[in-house]
Amino acid sequence: MSLRPLILVTNDDGITAPGIRKLIAIMNTIGDVVVVAPDSPQSGMGHAITIDSTLTCDKLKVDVGSQTEYKCSGTPADCVKIAIREVLDRKPDLCVSGINHGSNSSVNVIYSGTMSAAIEAGIEGIPAIGFSLLDYSWRANFDVLEKEIVKITKNVLENGLPEGVVLNVNFPKTPTFKGVKICRQARGNWEEKFDKRISPNGKEYYWLSGKFTNLDKGEDTDIWALEHNYVSVVPVQFDLTAHHFIQKLNNWDL
Amino acid sequence: MSLRPLILVTNDDGITAPGIRKLIAIMNTIGDVVVVAPDSPQSGMGHAITIDSTLTCDKLKVDVGSQTEYKCSGTPADCVKIAIREVLDRKPDLCVSGINHGSNSSVNVIYSGTMSAAIEAGIEGIPAIGFSLLDYSWRANFDVLEKEIVKITKNVLENGLPEGVVLNVNFPKTPTFKGVKICRQARGNWEEKFDKRISPNGKEYYWLSGKFTNLDKGEDTDIWALEHNYVSVVPVQFDLTAHHFIQKLNNWDL
Numbered sequence: 001m002s003l004r005p006l007i008l009v010t011n012d013d014g015i016t017a018p019g020i021r022k023l024i025a026i027m028n029t030i031g032d033v034v035v036v037a038p039d040s041p042q043s044g045m046g047h048a049i050t051i052d053s054t055l056t057c058d059k060l061k062v063d064v065g066s067q068t069e070y071k072c073s074g075t076p077a078d079c080v081k082i083a084i085r086e087v088l089d090r091k092p093d094l095c096v097s098g099i100n101h102g103s104n105s106s107v108n109v110i111y112s113g114t115m116s117a118a119i120e121a122g123i124e125g126i127p128a129i130g131f132s133l134l135d136y137s138w139r140a141n142f143d144v145l146e147k148e149i150v151k152i153t154k155n156v157l158e159n160g161l162p163e164g165v166v167l168n169v170n171f172p173k174t175p176t177f178k179g180v181k182i183c184r185q186a187r188g189n190w191e192e193k194f195d196k197r198i199s200p201n202g203k204e205y206y207w208l209s210g211k212f213t214n215l216d217k218g219e220d221t222d223i224w225a226l227e228h229n230y231v232s233v234v235p236v237q238f239d240l241t242a243h244h245f246i247q248k249l250n251n252w253d254l
Numbered sequence: 255m256s257l258r259p260l261i262l263v264t265n266d267d268g269i270t271a272p273g274i275r276k277l278i279a280i281m282n283t284i285g286d287v288v289v290v291a292p293d294s295p296q297s298g299m300g301h302a303i304t305i306d307s308t309l310t311c312d313k314l315k316v317d318v319g320s321q322t323e324y325k326c327s328g329t330p331a332d333c334v335k336i337a338i339r340e341v342l343d344r345k346p347d348l349c350v351s352g353i354n355h356g357s358n359s360s361v362n363v364i365y366s367g368t369m370s371a372a373i374e375a376g377i378e379g380i381p382a383i384g385f386s387l388l389d390y391s392w393r394a395n396f397d398v399l400e401k402e403i404v405k406i407t408k409n410v411l412e413n414g415l416p417e418g419v420v421l422n423v424n425f426p427k428t429p430t431f432k433g434v435k436i437c438r439q440a441r442g443n444w445e446e447k448f449d450k451r452i453s454p455n456g457k458e459y460y461w462l463s464g465k466f467t468n469l470d471k472g473e474d475t476d477i478w479a480l481e482h483n484y485v486s487v488v489p490v491q492f493d494l495t496a497h498h499f500i501q502k503l504n505n506w507d508l
Binding site for chain 2: 044045049051052085107109190194197203205248249252253254
């Protein structure tokens with residue numbers, strides 16, 4: 001039996017995305033790597049799972065390296081579920097998701113397929129990290145992230161994570177970031193625009209687009225850190241209970 | 255201008271589901287109702303949004319009543335976004351989602367399209383409630399929920415909700431529930447089973463199924479309340495920061 005940690009790698013941009021290829025290469029230096037990732041891009045899938053449809057999960061080899069790879073027809077959360085229940089012989093020591101092409105800071109954590117995979121692993125009691133780079137380009141420079149990703153990953157493997165907590169790591173676009181900041185999720189939202197168009201047969205349809213607005217002036221947020229060229233690390237929990245409001249709610253006339 | 259509150263109604267089972275039809279009828283007694291709901295079932299969609307595809311949003315009238323109705327081709331979160339940005343003239347006073355056919359207690363809040371709609375409204379600063387009944391049947395008895403739904407809704411309209419908090423309301427299957435309990439989200443997970451099959455052309459595929467496991471012995475959880483025939487009300491937040499772990503994380507060597 002290998003003494004190296006068993007690491008599950010997934011993402012939401014699809015198994016051929018440069019971000020996950022880099023993450024696989026990095027993880028191969030740390031442990032035994034099994035990849036179960038979507039066969040097509042799944043950005044914005046949030047924590048969707050495939051209930052009323054079938055799934056495929058097929059072994060393949062996308063490129064060189066010691067990893068074992070599977071592509072799955074489902075969402076990132078599906079990938080983690082099928083990896084744990086069907087693909088892997090034992091519970092992995094770590095799940096890493098990404099490197100996402102684009103930000104998952106602030107409220108984007110909620111829409112993020114990358115983070116849903118990490119959260120799904122967390123629900124199963126597996127330490128998990130989502131990595132994202134604030135660069136949507138397919139040719140983004142992932143190489144400069146290697147040292148920090150190794151350091152964060154080794155810290156998680158050595159220290160573990162508390163039950164119910166996973167990490168959301170975002171890298172600024174600059175290759176010369178200043179260091180790492182532990183942050184809270186910034187308060188923000190998307191000012192959506194729906195671009196209305198008319199189809200050739202006269203039917204109205206829309207494209208969703210929008211602009212992210214940071215509503216948070218705090219200097220302890222992920223947005224602040226990223227704007228100031230720090231790597232942001234937000235501990236994320238999936239107990240969504242607003243504990244602070246329970247006492248007040250008990251005074252309501254219900 | 256109407257003095258009645260403007261209420262946005264949506265769900266994840268689709269605009270023709272009996273659960274939303276009942277919720278529309280109830281809300282018509284409280285305010286001016288606009289429905290923007292998916293044109294097809296969207297269960298398990300989590301907080302998915304439609305990024306790389308188009309959306310339609312068409313006015314229709316499913317049945318009698320004073321409501322205005324639109325069916326949308328997108329996810330529950332898409333429905334709330336397009337309602338706010340395109341359909342409604344002003345910010346609604348309330349958003350209600352459901353009544354879901356099935357439970358959204360415990361960790362199901364994360365996979366839930368019903369709750370993603372409520373959370374999306376919450377992100378936009380709109381007080382929001384998701385209602386679910388622990389009965390998957392299309393012919394579930396929603397009538398017995400009316401009194402409680404009216405009471406909870408009126409409480410939210412009168413008292414408001416703190417910024418960043420929405421309510422997750424689940425009803426036990428029994429029509430004779432004992433009352434309302436304010437709860438925290440129970441710790442639990444799904445023990446998935448992947449039912450492997452072979453297609454007529456020899457290809458392997460899977461159906462995801464599974465059994466929910468409650469890992470929480472607490473008597474202040476939603477699962478406990480529902481098992482003891484209480485209506486569970488969990489205040490839900492979408493700041494996912496695990497604030498309790500920030501200090502410890504600051505001691506890591508990052």
